[in-house]
Amino acid sequence: MALRALQTLGETHVTKGLGRLTTGIMTGGQGSYIQFDDGRKLLDFSTGIGVTSLGHCHPKVSKAAADQCMNIVHAQCSIAFHEPYLRLIERLLPVMPHPSLDSFFFWNSGSEAVEAALKMSRIVTGRPNVICMQGGYHGRTYGAMSVTRSKTIYFEGNGALAPGAFSIPYPYWHHFGLSPNTSPAELANMSLYQLKLLLAQSTAPKDTAAIIIETVMGEGGYVPAPPEFLRGVREICDEHGIMLIIDEVQCGFARTGKFWAVEESGVRPDILLSAKGLANGFPLSAIISRKEVTDQLKPGMMGGTYAGNAVSCAAAVAVVDAIKEEKILANVNARSSELFAALKALAAEPDVAPHINEVRGKGLMVGVEFASTTYPLPNAAQAIPKLASLVSAKCLEKGLVLLTTSIYEVVRFIPPLNISEQEMKDGIKVFSDAVREVIQ
Ligand code: PMP
Numbered sequence: 087m088a089l090r091a092l093q094t095l096g097e098t099h100v101t102k103g104l105g106r107l108t109t110g111i112m113t114g115g116q117g118s119y120i121q122f123d124d125g126r127k128l129l130d131f132s133t134g135i136g137v138t139s140l141g142h143c144h145p146k147v148s149k150a151a152a153d154q155c156m157n158i159v160h161a162q163c164s165i166a167f168h169e170p171y172l173r174l175i176e177r178l179l180p181v182m183p184h185p186s187l188d189s190f191f192f193w194n195s196g197s198e199a200v201e202a203a204l205k206m207s208r209i210v211t212g213r214p215n216v217i218c219m220q221g222g223y224h225g226r227t228y229g230a231m232s233v234t235r236s237k238t239i240y241f242e243g244n245g246a247l248a249p250g251a252f253s254i255p256y257p258y259w260h261h262f263g264l265s266p267n268t269s270p271a272e273l274a275n276m277s278l279y280q281l282k283l284l285l286a287q288s289t290a291p292k293d294t295a296a297i298i299i300e301t302v303m304g305e306g307g308y309v310p311a312p313p314e315f316l317r318g319v320r321e322i323c324d325e326h327g328i329m330l331i332i333d334e335v336q337c338g339f340a341r342t343g344k345f346w347a348v349e350e351s352g353v354r355p356d357i358l359l360s361a362k363g364l365a366n367g368f369p370l371s372a373i374i375s376r377k378e379v380t381d382q383l384k385p386g387m388m389g390g391t392y393a394g395n396a397v398s399c400a401a402a403v404a405v406v407d408a409i410k411e412e413k414i415l416a417n418v419n420a421r422s423s424e425l426f427a428a429l430k431a432l433a434a435e436p437d438v439a440p441h442i443n444e445v446r447g448k449g450l451m452v453g454v455e456f457a458s459t460t461y462p463l464p465n466a467a468q469a470i471p472k473l474a475s476l477v478s479a480k481c482l483e484k485g486l487v488l489l490t491t492s493i494y495e496v497v498r499f500i501p502p503l504n505i506s507e508q509e510m511k512d513g514i515k516v517f518s519d520a521v522r523e524v525i526q
Pocket of ligand 1: 135194196198200223224225226300304305333334335336337361362
């Protein structure tokens with residue numbers, strides 16, 4: 087069957103439950119570009135939703151995985167250790183955001199990591215409830231879905247979710263009906279106040295196992311948590327023996343210009359979650375905690391057929407090495423400054439300004455929020471509905487893959503962390519032209 091005919095096969099026989107940004111078949115990916123069967127070569131500012139952080143088919147990562155394929159692919163983790171599993175721990179120990187984080191378990195996806203963290207916190211504390219954030223996203227499996235509050239589409243029609251999940255508003259001005267220039271300190275205070283109320287009115291501390299937070303809220307709109315909020319949550323957790331689960335599935339692993347986004351706040355997670363960029367495209371997630379916590383589990387409580395796959399672990403070892411050898415953090419910070427400067431200049435143009443609520447984010451996890459008529463508080467009288475989707479579609483037409491996120495009109499920039507200065511310039515130009523054209 088020819089590739090074109092396969093496209094029709096896919097359109098007919100793949101569930102409609104899976105959305106797609108564009109038609110065509112991806113046939114290759116190199117560095118910052120993806121190749122399509124119809125000849126299109128697109129600049130990829132999506133990195134497959136924050137996964138191919140070192141670009142597509144990074145030579146060292148692909149080689150490490152290919153070499154591992156010739157040794158052993160499925161070295162089942164409940165039979166014995168395999169070398170890449172242990173090498174990965176060796177690499178990760180020195181880059182932990184806090185020295186207390188010294189116990190590792192690897193799984194395949196971010197959702198599974200969240201499941202493991204929720205389960206672990208309930209087992210260890212003996213408490214049933216968890217607190218999550220309005221706007222937060224943690225995955226598509228049952229437990230992860232139950233602590234997700236970013237969009238109803240993720241559970242619409244599903245019926246009851248797992249019990250014992252309570253939420254407070256993430257410190258994001260929309261959540262309090264405020265304006266974009268509300269100070270982070272004020273937002274932090276408002277969310278902390280809601281947390282204290284929740285612990286007094288809805289779930290008593292002695293019933294609360296964990297609080298789960300994304301350091302930079304991803305699917306909910308690319309909103310960094312103010313460091314004072316994270317520190318305040320840490321204090322409340324310490325006071326009540328509640329475990330703090332920091333979900334860095336999207337924002338971790340050098341994405342924000344630090345190895346872990348939580349480093350900026352100095353906060354110590356009880357459980358830290360990683361996935362996506364961890365293995366640059368190979369399915370792998372990490373659940374990282376303290377030995378004193380994980381030693382309370384009995385053998386058999388954790389596991390999974392494919393957990394900690396040898397090829398994925400070998401790829402992840404190469405990723406950690408490349409982040410150091412290729413000075414990725416320095417590149418993230420340099421490219422991030424260029425991106426922020428360009429987006430803020432664009433947002434200040436007289437014709438554009440009324441259509442943009444905010445440019446925000448950390449490192450190379452940047453969101454541009456357009457004024458919207460769909461949800462409360464449009465920031466502009468003449469707000470164009472669905473502006474983020476229109477801009478994203480226009481970018482695609484011009485050769486740039488740029489995803490949207492959240493119920494608000496947010497376009498998200500998650501380019502490769504090793505993106506060159508020229509590629510960044512090219513992407514910014516396409517985006518700026520697209521915005522100017524769409525608002526005309
Ligand atoms: N947590 C966060 C913060 C995420 O962004 C995601 C995925 N977008 C997940 C968990 C779930 O990860 P996965 O899709 O690998 O299951």
